[in-house]
Amino acid sequence: MNFRSTRSNECVSPSFALLHGLAQDGGLYVPETFPENVLSYSELAGKSYQDIAAVVLSYFFTNFTAEERKQMIASAYNDTTFRDDRIVPLHSIDTDLSISELFHGRTLAFKDLALSLFPYLLTAAKKQEQEDRQILILTATSGDTGKAALEGFKDVDGTNIMVFYPSEGVSPMQKQQMQKQEGANVRVSAIHGNFDDAQSFLKRVFTNKEVNAYANENNVLFSSANSINIGRLFPQVAYYVSTYVNLVDNGAIDEGEPFDVVVPTGNFGNILAGFFAKKMGVPIHQLICASNKNNVLSDFFKTGVYDMNRQFYMTDSPSMDILLSSNFERFLFYVAHEDSAQVFQWEKDLQDTGKMAVSAEALAELQRQFAGGWIDDDETEAVINHVYNDFGYLLDPHTAVAYGVYLNRHKQGLDEGRHTVIMSTAHPYKFPPTICKALALPPQEDPFAMLEEIQAITSMALPKPLQELKNKPVRFSDAIDKENMKSAVLSFVDAIAKA
């Protein structure tokens, strides 16, 4: 299996794509030939999460042997990296609705599912490509990616990682997770600005010729852990496949019976993995893209127009506060029936005008497989309150957005009696201020004090990663202007060269 760019016929091996992230022409790597309809329940029944991941990855990372893939998977998904031996357990709400819990990894967000495996894929690819330079992972984060990447890469030989996050754009708990990060090969910096600023400034540093030349002289190669990397994206397909198997095993659906999936969406990585699982044969009827007030994507699924010329909002679901979804280009590639010239034009429109539109036919076609919806913060808090009071189940704000979108669809009968699965992307305890507000608990300064209040009424145990976080010292408290990101990167390059 080789990978090609969304913008041209440039074709590379999986190891090259893993190592370099982005194609030379600025496009994203997609499989040269997509493995369509290769999965069936009967082949997957009875398999563990790890075994299912091995099946999924065998279609994409053909550059590694089955034994190598198995080893990497065993290192990524085990009882030290995940708190539940099922890795992604399925929680049943009622006969119509299940929740797939993606938050049992080290940082309590779904990003752990990809970022527990990605460092192994990347270091193996580095070896295969005979790349001797030190890798420097540069990452901009809206909250959860950065922490999951830091945990994944912490003290991994031959790699270093630097993370930038928007100073005011993450939750207090996410901020503590970032500031208290351990590891000799890590740097973390807050920036004044929002996530899109962090991401676009970092992209500029990443592609700057002088900066790259300087890194090269110092024996350092830049790489990315953002969700555009194939090593982030394809591991995520596995949990859609395992969710399907769990649904059948639980009796929620019959073998082959179509179901809907609602995905709280920001950079479009998670939902894209769902689309790939569907293409591989998982009987997903519709993928529902759930947004917060930054509803650029859910608008697209209604109108066929992607229009970034709008106000940016900071919401209760910060990991979805994104206007430029970096994985969306991969989806457009399939909307265009793999026509890279069309993708190139759409991306040019987006760059020139902040806006692009698909044809009416293309819209009708994609609406058979996708829908979009959004809710605001007040509704999000009401959903958290309602689901906790009616079902005793505490949702994080991102998952609550998806739940609210589901409820609105359900009221309108749009699910037509199909079973729905909500992808739950974070543990509620990562977002104490919103949970306190939703449950009408008095506000507090310290996020851990808030968690005590929440625990007092829910009796839900504090997960170990948060227990430990509480007493760790702050290591990274800097906040810099975005114009200074370049010099921050260069100074880390110097430190790596000296080490």
Ligand SMILES: *Cc1c(COP(=O)(O)O)cnc(C)c1O
């Ligand atoms: C990253 C993240 C999202 C958005 O996922 P995308 O793959 O970027 O669409 C949603 N919820 C949480 C908790 C996240 O960390």
